[in-house]
Amino acid sequence: MKPSSRIERDRERRITDFVRAGEELFFEKGYHNTSIEDIARRADYAVGTVYRYFTSKENLFEEMLFGKMTNYCEHMQRVFKAVAAPEEKLFQGVRAKLDFFEKERRFFQLFVEEIAPMAAGAHAVIVSQRCLELKESCLQNWVKLLRQGVRSGKFRRMDCEKMVLALEGAMHEVMREHVLHHPRRSLAELEPFLCDFIRSAVFIK
Amino acid sequence: MKPSSRIERDRERRITDFVRAGEELFFEKGYHNTSIEDIARRADYAVGTVYRYFTSKENLFEEMLFGKMTNYCEHMQRVFKAVAAPEEKLFQGVRAKLDFFEKERRFFQLFVEEIAPMAAGAHAVIVSQRCLELKESCLQNWVKLLRQGVRSGKFRRMDCEKMVLALEGAMHEVMREHVLHHPRRSLAELEPFLCDFIRSAVFIK
Amino acid sequence: MKPSSRIERDRERRITDFVRAGEELFFEKGYHNTSIEDIARRADYAVGTVYRYFTSKENLFEEMLFGKMTNYCEHMQRVFKAVAAPEEKLFQGVRAKLDFFEKERRFFQLFVEEIAPMAAGAHAVIVSQRCLELKESCLQNWVKLLRQGVRSGKFRRMDCEKMVLALEGAMHEVMREHVLHHPRRSLAELEPFLCDFIRSAVFIK
């Protein structure tokens, strides 16, 4: 083993520690109500140490968000990469989304809810270019999917870009409400409604 | 004319000035990055003057939001109060929403976009109970409308509460993207897509 | 009647109004917790009007204090001007002090208590030269009295200046405690103790 390997591994570990601590706290209290000292304490390091691994509080937040978004995209990627008919993939995508956020409710709240219209709480969102690109590339997978379906004659003719936005908006809003009002219940409960909704919006007849 | 009329009008004017300045700045820079001094300067008053009309920064934000929400709800109310078939009202509702936010793009960004997933900026949202109630009562109008349509046999059978959330989420997301990427173009352009989307999601066949 | 007479009387009346309002509020809440607006409201005038009659908040406080001190000195003067043996006057002085502060408990709290060692409350004291002179002239009356008593052979030989301070300090401290712990009971209850105390401190044998 290279000596740098262990050092590198240590470094990764620190980063993970801070990101996890930040994650928890940003979720619990929001960006502005979380101080670097909070994060350092939660991760069991000194304040100064945070600045060895992140250039600023904003940077830490952004890294955390990017990591989560990467996880999300990779999770969704698995569906889109698989071989299946578009109409089947559509429902698999819905399930994948519900699955992912089932495990990552905290992140969902940041991703959609806490951040969503009229939600309570005093939080801040800092979103970097690369996060937006990640999100965009994720959306494009859906777009391609719809285009395939249209070409294959299974889906209605439509403005696929707009349709994806509409479907995402619809899913998120329904999920948001569910998480907010039924924090104990599984997101999977929404599958029938969402699949039905999407079917009627997208499928021919 | 009441003797207090002019004084009262002056007072209203100040409030409007501050609310407008706050609106602009909260949108531009977010709640936490906007200082009372910023607002005062933008409105061309001294810092202390803000506190003659609002008890705190939070109060100013909340008043602004509540005022806008009230306008929005009253605007939508006109549609729901009118006499018309549910299927007609549905489309009138879409048009009303597009109309309102056409004129209130700034507020829309606060209402949906800035606050919506992945938007840039470091912001906080403080939403009072009364704002949430206003929003809820607004949603209930849509719910009633759907129920009428279902009863009359024009709309499919559905979970009306969830459907309203889905439609709102869809509309907002599409509008959000439009406003963000085509700030010069009219929101009315979205009417065909949205009406079609809603029709296929809600109507029988 | 001269026209200026009524104007002058009006002026006096305003001053009295403000002084009384200030008195009440300074007593209730202390100097720093009382704002000019409080005073104006209590006296039923506008804020600006206060500044027609007083140059500043401090000036208002000082005028109030000077007025009270003047009353106090005049009250005590009556005793000292009267013809009586020193030993008799001494006790009359004690009674006069108890009398005065019986009626002016609020002022007493400012004069001695609130201001006295270790008392609770967050207050401020602004004392002008003329108030100090008034107080000094008041003390000198006691000094003269003691000197007379010494000359007449009734009182022990003593450093009269120091003795006056000692007696005043003693009286105020005892009164302070009484007012603080027995706000309902009369200060007159203290007369026996104080007279006895003074007798043993001052009289021969």
Added chain:
Amino acid sequence: MKPSSRIERDRERRITDFVRAGEELFFEKGYHNTSIEDIARRADYAVGTVYRYFTSKENLFEEMLFGKMTNYCEHMQRVFKAVAAPEEKLFQGVRAKLDFFEKERRFFQLFVEEIAPMAAGAHAVIVSQRCLELKESCLQNWVKLLRQGVRSGKFRRMDCEKMVLALEGAMHEVMREHVLHHPRRSLAELEPFLCDFIRSAVFIK
């Protein structure tokens, strides 16, 4: 030596620095006219540093006062704990008080003078419960002492509680005047007068 010893000592040092700076400034300008920035500058630290050691301005004031009061009480305790006849202890108490305040003139001014009737300056006093209790326990030592003397037949029969207040009031007032008008002279000069005063007030005959 404990490893934390030096760190602990540093911490103590900072606290002492701030307390001393506060002491000076509160005396010079009063509580309300002293800002945290003043204190920080005087102690040669930045504003924020004050808040590492004190939770608030009020807390700093209170800690300062409590610390001084504790010193004072411990100083007096030594006298009261010693074995001696009451009449002897009484005079030792006077000496102890003069001694203590000889070294702690600044504190004396806060303890008695600045806070005493008619002193100049615009000040506030914030006194916590524990300070009041400390003061009270201190007074009780004097009370017990007087009771002993009365029982032993050396002191006159008297209301011991009131007598202690009277004696304290007398001493403080005389000391106050001395410190104010003769800032260079020793408080010890007052011993003969005060002892004589107390003797005549307390002793039989």
Added chain:
DNA sequence: GATGAATGAGCGTTCATTCAT
């Protein structure tokens, strides 16, 4: 590399004072 004390700019808020009406 890790620490955590120190920093100081910046914020929300107050209020004595002014002045146009």
Added chain:
DNA sequence: TATGAATGAACGCTCATTCAT
């Protein structure tokens, strides 16, 4: 003369960031 809206300096306090150890 009376008013009270407007002013803006000043304050207590926070916290992201730095740097000596």
